[in-house]
Amino acid sequence: MFDRELMLMLLEGTGDTIYMTLLSTLFGYILGLPLGIILTVTDREGIRPNAVVYKVLDFLVNLARSIPFLILLILVIPITRFIVGKTYGSSATVVPLVIAAAPFIARMVESSLKEVDHGVVEAAVSMGAGTMTIIWKVLLAEARTSLLVGVTIALGTILGYSAMAGVVGGGGLGDIAIRYGYYRYQTDIMLLTLVVLVALVQIMQGIGTMLSKKLDRRRA
Numbered sequence: 001m002f003d004r005e006l007m008l009m010l011l012e013g014t015g016d017t018i019y020m021t022l023l024s025t026l027f028g029y030i031l032g033l034p035l036g037i038i039l040t041v042t043d044r045e046g047i048r049p050n051a052v053v054y055k056v057l058d059f060l061v062n063l064a065r066s067i068p069f070l071i072l073l074i075l076v077i078p079i080t081r082f083i084v085g086k087t088y089g090s091s092a093t094v095v096p097l098v099i100a101a102a103p104f105i106a107r108m109v110e111s112s113l114k115e116v117d118h119g120v121v122e123a124a125v126s127m128g129a130g131t132m133t134i135i136w137k138v139l140l141a142e143a144r145t146s147l148l149v150g151v152t153i154a155l156g157t158i159l160g161y162s163a164m165a166g167v168v169g170g171g172g173l174g175d176i177a178i179r180y181g182y183y184r185y186q187t188d189i190m191l192l193t194l195v196v197l198v199a200l201v202q203i204m205q206g207i208g209t210m211l212s213k214k215l216d217r218r219r220a
Contacts, residue, residue: 006189009176014196016090017172020162021200024094025155028101035061035102036109037135043114047121047134064103069161072096073168090171093162101158108153112146113139145215152208156201163197173197 039057042050067075073096077087080095116139124138140147166174173193181190 010173010192010196013171013173013176013193014200017159017162017174017197017200020090020093020097020165020170020172021155021159024097024101024158024162025151027094027098028105028154028158029151031098031102032105033109035106036113037139039106039110040113040139041131041135045118047125048131061103061106064099065107067100069096069100069164070167072100073165073170088169088171093165093170093172096165097158097161100161101154104157105150105154108150109147112143112150115146116142145212148208148212148215152205152212155204155208159197159201159204 035057039054039061040046041048042054042057044051044054046054073093076096076099079099080087080092083095084092086092120142121134121138124134129138162170162172163174163177164170166172166176166178169175173196177190177193180186181193
């Protein structure tokens with residue numbers, strides 16, 4: 001079972017999974033963070049209420065989040081082919097992962113920012129702070145611990161999505177589990193990939209928890 005070929009395959013699969021997870025999370029936050037901020041700011045209790053903008057973005061986010069990831073993988077095949085040039089492999093999987101992650105991240109960001117004490121925001125407004133100043137120096141600064149916890153949750157969720165992509169040749173550990181554990185009935189390899197996936201989630205969770213505790217101490 002634990003021969004050199006298998007270990008190299010698992011090592012490569014682990015690298016591909018980490019690559020997909022980190023890159024997708026990065027681009028997911030590039031899209032999702034601004035979206036979450038806009039949702040918070042334009043809400044009826046936000047600093048710049050705008051019912052039209054909020055309702056449109058709220059509908060689009062809910063719509064995107066309601067699509068199961070495996071169906072989304074198929075729906076965005078034309079987009080994936082246009083951007084990457086192919087529809088299989090770890091790089092191609094990043095495209096649907098980002099599309100799935102962005103609305104999820106936007107909701108988490110919105111939730112974190114709405115946890116900020118309204119009194120702090122009102123104080124900044126009364127002192128004449130501009131919208132961008134309030135966003136950067138009040139909302140994001142006060143919610144940084146919650147936002148970091150959100151990053152940890154996002155990493156674990158996207159890691160799970162990347163494993164699902166193995167069904168359509170997405171690469172990584174999920175692809176190994178499907179090819180060997182399902183199609184070839186090699187349950188031992190499937191269980192081994194499961195152990196590695198669980199270990200990755202635990203490591204990411206541990207790092208996120210450690211960093212959030214450090215930030216809490218600094219704030220204290």
